[in-house]
Amino acid sequence: MGKHKTDGSIKVQETFSEPIESFLAFLSLERGFSENTIESYRNDLFQLAFFLERGRKLSDWKQVTSEDVSAWLIALSDEDYSVASLARKLAAASSFAKYLPKGGIRQDVFTELVDGPKFYRKLPDVVTIEEMTRLLEAPPLQTAIGQRDRAIMEMMYSSGLRVSELCGLTLQQVDLEGGYVRVYGKGAKERVVPVGSMAAKAVGEYLASGRSQLVKPRTGSELFLSQWGKAISRKTVWLMVKTYAAAVGIKKTIKPHLLRHSFATHLLQGGSDLRAIQEMLGHADISTTQIYTAVGAIRLIEEHAQFHPRNREKRP
Numbered sequence: 001m002g003k004h005k006t007d008g009s010i011k012v013q014e015t016f017s018e019p020i021e022s023f024l025a026f027l028s029l030e031r032g033f034s035e036n037t038i039e040s041y042r043n044d045l046f047q048l049a050f051f052l053e054r055g056r057k058l059s060d061w062k063q064v065t066s067e068d069v070s071a072w073l074i075a076l077s078d079e080d081y082s083v084a085s086l087a088r089k090l091a092a093a094s095s096f097a098k099y100l101p102k103g104g105i106r107q108d109v110f111t112e113l114v115d116g117p118k119f120y121r122k123l124p125d126v127v128t129i130e131e132m133t134r135l136l137e138a139p140p141l142q143t144a145i146g147q148r149d150r151a152i153m154e155m156m157y158s159s160g161l162r163v164s165e166l167c168g169l170t171l172q173q174v175d176l177e178g179g180y181v182r183v184y185g186k187g188a189k190e191r192v193v194p195v196g197s198m199a200a201k202a203v204g205e206y207l208a209s210g211r212s213q214l215v216k217p218r219t220g221s222e223l224f225l226s227q228w229g230k231a232i233s234r235k236t237v238w239l240m241v242k243t244y245a246a247a248v249g250i251k252k253t254i255k256p257h258l259l260r261h262s263f264a265t266h267l268l269q270g271g272s273d274l275r276a277i278q279e280m281l282g283h284a285d286i287s288t289t290q291i292y293t294a295v296g297a298i299r300l301i302e303e304h305a306q307f308h309p310r311n312r313e314k315r316p
Contacts, residue, residue: 015060016049023099032189044092048072062106066113069093073114090114126262131250132157136198138244145227147210149240151202152224152232155181156256158199160263160281163234163256169223171207176200185282193280264292 024042027033033041051072052058058068072093073086081089090111097111127135136153140146156166165183173182179200180192195203203223216229224232237256245254252258264277278289 010046010050012046012049012053013059016053017046019061019100019103019105020045020049020096022103023096026099040088041092041095044089045096048089048093051075061100061110064110066110069111069114125252125258126265127250127252127254127258129266131248131252132259132262132266134248135241135244135250135254138248141205144210144213147202147206148214148224148232149244151199151206151210152237153241153244153259154199154202155195156259157263158196159183159193160260160277161193162260162282163237166224166256167232167234167237170221171223172221174203174223176204176207183282189282191279191282261292264289268292 024038027038052064052068056068076086094111097109100106139149159181165185179195181195183191183193211225214225214229219229222231226232241254241256264281267277274289278286283289
């Protein structure tokens with residue numbers, strides 16, 4: 001059977017493991033993927049390799065066909081893996097299959113004809129424009145914390161930032177005069193995102209007054225500071241958004257990511273191009289952004305049901 005190698009739990013032949021390790025090194029060095037993402041790829045690909053070697057009696061990646069991958073997914077389905085997990089595993093296998101021709105291992109992509117598992121992606125929750133206005137106006141501007149909180153929520157809603165991206169912002173990344181912020185998102189990819197006038201005003205007021213009150217001797221160039229003078233944490237932002245939402249009577253479960261979802265949905269409803277929204281959100285695939293078209297469609301249906309005269313009950 002030849003030499004075997006293990007990822008820590010699964011042993012496979014080197015003819016399977018070495019291309020996987022080469023691919024993982026590519027993701028780390030060339031694509032800048034995080035350790036957690038690479039570990040997820042590792043687990044999925046070694047699991048596939050084990051199935052191909054033991055279940056399909058194959059000896060290397062050159063022999064793999066789409067039927068083999070489909071059989072793997074069916075076997076996983078029988079083990080009660082969720083549809084979302086199956087979709088993630090197929091995505092990992094497909095990325096790896098597209099890499100193999102670059103390494104000269106084979107010329108075709110062996111996952112090209114594999115049908116992915118069908119599932120309905122949960123639509124993201126959003127708030128209305130009126131609710132968002134109430135939320136943004138909730139922080140008291142008489143305090144440094146209030147100025148900071150207003151600036152944070154205005155920027156998240158104006159630029160669609162992930163909470164991790166917002167917490168990691170530095171002073172050097174923000175250009176209020178130019179009206180943009182440089183963001184380093186997933187995979188350390190840089191993108192330039194517009195900052196709206198209201199958000200720029202809120203951040204400018206925070207920088208002019210609030211931030212200096214939060215600075216401590218060891219404070220660095222972090223934009224949004226905690227009361228201890230360090231970069232604000234994701235947990236603090238989560239608690240902050242939840243507290244203000246409750247204070248203004250918003251009944252929905254409000255999380256920081258909801259501001260990002262609302263940013264995209266409200267832009268789309270206002271007539272923005274889907275590709276532009278994709279670029280601002282930092283989505284690698286347009287299919288990820290297309291979920292917001294469904295949100296917009298549902299909103300239109302609700303508006304039609306409420307306001308079209310033929311949908312209203314006849315009144316005496």
